[in-house]
Amino acid sequence: MLTPDIRRICGRPRRRGFAAPRAGFLAAGFAAIIVASASLVHAGTTITTRSYGISGMTCPHAAWYETFLTKVCWSCVFPIKVMGVTMNIFGQGEVPRGAADSILCHCDDVLGIPSLGVTAGFWQPSRLIEVVRQPYCMVSLPGADVDGDRRPDSGMKMFDGGLTWGGHRSTEQSASDKTFYNVHYWTFPLLTLLEIFTNSHCLDGGYKSMDLLYMSELDPTWNEDELMFFANPEMALFANPLGMAMCAADCLTTSAGDRPLESLFWCAGCWGNLYPLTGNVASEASAPRDTSLLAARIVAKLHRMGLAWKTYGNDNLCRGNVFPMIPKQQYRMSMMFPAPEADGRLAGKPNKPGNDNMNPDYRCCHYLGDSPFTWGEWRTKPGVGEDYVYMLWRYTDCCLQ
Helix, strand or coil: CCHHHHHHHHCCCCCCCCCCCCHHHHHHHHHHHHHHHHHHCCCCCCCCEEEECHHHCCEEEECHHHHCCCCCCHHHHCCEEECCEEECCCCCCCCCCCCCCCCEEEEECCCCCEEEEEEEEEEEEEEEEEEECCCCEECCCCCEECCCCCCHHHCCCCCCCCCCCCEEECCCCCCCCEEECEEEEEECCHHHHCCCCCCHHHCCCCCCCCEEEEEHHHCHHHCCHHHHHHHCCCHHHHCCHHHHHHHHHHHHHHHCCCCCCCCCCCECHHHCECCCCCCEEECCCCHHHHHHHHHHHHHHHHHHCCCCEECCCHHHCCCCEECCCCCHHHEEEEEEECCCCCCCCCCCCCCCCCCCCCCCCCCCCEECCCCHHHCCCCCCECCCECCEEEEEEEEEEEEEC
16 A cells, blocks of 8 residues: 555645535635645655666666656646536646536435536546566566566567567568567556545546556567457558558647547557557657557557546546547546656646756646657656656546535
8 A cells, every 4th residue: 555655755635525606616626626736745856766677777766756746747637627617727738528518417325325416527647657678677666676587588588479578679671660568557546645535436446546457468469469459350440551641630630739539549649550459569769659659559458458447428427437449538648757747846837947857838748649749759768767657647527426
C-alpha cells in the first residue's frame, strides 16, 4: 500500500464533500479543491535517478516521490463540468464529444434504492504506463529489476521472440529500423491516494492504491505479430499502407490542438498505427514518439480485451462500461520520466524559461496522437533516460450524491 508513505510526505488532507445548491458554486468549489492539491506536495525537489542493471544503465529508477508528486500536471484536471457548466481556466483541452450533458442523475445504492445526484465530469490521473527496454524492469519501484537473473547474455533473445530485450535497432535487411519495448500498466488513482476526492461513483474503478495490472513479459502476443493476428484478426484491415494513409487526418487534427478522431479508431495520430497491438514498431522515429505509440497500443489492447472501460457519457454516470474499441478522446497523457512535462509547484503555470522541460505552448499534457514536436521530441537522455513513464489521464463522468 502506498497510502501511508504518501501521507507521511503530504500530510493527511481533510475529506471534502459536495452539496448541490447551484452549478456555478459546485464547479468553482470543485476547481478550488483540485488547484489546492498542488500545494500538498513539496515545491523545491529536483529529479534524482538511481540505476540498477547492466552497468547501472539499463534499468534506471527515478525517485518517484519526487517526480510523481511534484511533477504532476495538476492543470490537466481541467476542464471540469458540473451540472452542464464547464470550467476550463487553464485551457488544457476540451471535454470529449458525447460527454454527459444532463443536469440531474441517479444511481442505485448497495440496496438497489435509487439515489438522486448531480452530474460532474473531470480528468483524473488514472494509470501509469512504463515503457522499458529491460524485461521486468520496474522504473517506478525502488526494487527496479524484479527478475535480476534476466540478462542478454543468459540466453535471452534480443528481438526474436521470447523475453525480448527492447530498444531501437537499425536493420540492414529491411527498409526501416525496428523498435521494441516492454510495457507495464499500473493503476495510479492519485486523487484517491491523496484523499482529495472520495465520491464512490467518481473513484477510479474502485482502485485505492498503486497496483500492477499488466506486464507484457507475461503476454506472448506482445512479441509476435502473427500470434496477435489470431486474437485480433481485424488488424488485416488497418495494418497496411492504406490504413496508415488515413491516419494523416488524425495527425492533423491533434496537431491543431483538437480532440482525436474516434472514427479512425485504429490510428494514433502522428504516432502511427495502433495495429498490430504488439510491442513491435517498424519506425525510424524518435523514442518519445515510439514509446507513446506503444503506451497507446496497450490501452487499445486492454479495451479490446474488455479490461478497460468507457467512463464518459450519460450511460456511464454510475459505472464504466466495456467498450471494445479505444475511445481516444477519453484519454490524455503526460510524460513523467525521464523529463516530466509539468512543474507541479504552480498548478497550471508553465515551466520557467530556460528549463529543459518547457513546452513551447505551455501545455503539460496532450491527447493521444499529438505530435511530439509540440510536447516532447527533446525529452530523452542517453543511458538513464531511454526508458519512459507516462501518466494516463482519463475523463470520467459521474453522479455526485
